[in-house]
Amino acid sequence: MSVYDKLTTFSWYLYSPKFYGEFWRCFRKQFDPTIPSYSMFERISAIKWCEERAVDSKSAFYKITNQRDYIDFLEEYKDVIEAGMNKEGFTREVGGAADLEFIYNISNYLKATKVIETGVAFGWSSLAILLSLKDRANSSLISVDIPYKGREDIVGMVVPSDLRAKWRLILKPDREGVPLALQSMDQLDMCHYDSDKTYAGRVSTYDLLWNSLRKDGVFISDDIGDNLAFRDYCQSINKTPIVFKLEENRLTRTKYVGVLVKE
Ligand SMILES: C[S@@+](CC[C@H](N)C(=O)[O-])C[C@H]1O[C@@H](n2cnc3c(N)ncnc32)[C@H](O)[C@@H]1O
Structure with missing residues (x-):
């Protein structure tokens, strides 16, 4: 993902308070050693894409x-x-x-x-x-x-x-x-x-x-x-x-x- 994608995704989350819980879960999973190669930004981009449609x-x-x-x-x-x-x-x-x-x-x-x-x-x-x-x-x-x-x-x-x-x-x-x-x-x-x-x-x-x-x-x-x-x-x-x-x-x-x- 490009830096631009990450920034737009992040700002979408900032302006979507109903997804703060999801953002927090993504953030914690980022540091979960039991989940291999977990990409927080990819997940939140995927949720944003889903939510939009x-x-x-x-x-x-x-x-x-x-x-x-x-x-x-x-x-x-x-x-x-x-x-x-x-x-x-x-x-x-x-x-x-x-x-x-x-x-x-x-x-x-x-x-x-x-x-x-x-x-x-x-x-x-x-x-x-x-x-x-x-x-x-x-x-x-x-x-x-x-x-x-x-x-x-x-x-x-x-x-x-x-x-x-x-x-x-x-x-x-x-x-x-x-x-x-x-x-x-x-x-x-x-x-x-x-x-x-x-x-x-x-x-x-x-x-x-x-x-x-x-x-x-x-x-x-x-x-x-x-x-x-x-x-x-x-x-x-x-x-x-x-x-x-x-x-x-x-x-x-x-x-x-x-x-x-x-x-
Ligand atoms: C979310 S559960 C499936 C739930 C199920 N469809 C239902 O409605 O009850 C995911 C399942 O995928 C299986 N699974 C994960 N990776 C797999 C793989 N590479 N090949 C086959 N099965 C896999 C897991 O063993 C697990 O049983």
Whole structure:
């Protein structure tokens, strides 16, 4: 980032008091030795970029589908979610859930049958996708994840056994797991990226997934406020994304999600 970019980003923060909390969190993370090559300025620039264009998730859904029917996933499936949250070992502090409502509704809208996701953790996004696929013939989900701290047993643990028949879980890092997934599935209806949050990791896997999407298929990336990878990727393929802000809920903190529709 140029000095000019850093200065404009910094002054944007100065005049945006509602982001002081976020700025403070960025500042502290800068000195956190457990986070490799953390760039405070890149993160705050990414948040600024997201904030300038973010709508809410319902509006993002409307922009893509022209439809107002938007099922409140957390309410509709509250019993399944409650059961998942009560599983031994579940904690809200690790591997925060994705934009479940949005991915469930988009998957329904697309009548998706071929879906790949990266990043499973406890399995909330897998659950949302599988609930959408459950009654759709010849549909399946492939998910890729490296087990958190080697704990294979917790990966996807909130997905009940009756939803697993349509699910293939590849326990490998993206760089091996995604090409493997794409060998058995292409012309994807939808893909959801929520794994390696580094710049380089995102850009290389974004490209594989984007190129495997069918016409009118939908690409979704979680946590795009972490760095500028999503912004730069969209520029590199000359696409204007839809960005929405996911407000904190029972399963996750506030974050930004990026969406691209293949033409
Ligand atoms: C935020 S969590 C995923 C949350 C999940 N999508 C949900 O909605 O519950 C991120 C996951 O990505 C996985 N992950 C991180 N880096 C990865 C990589 N390089 N390859 C594959 N998985 C990775 C982590 O193990 C973790 O389980």
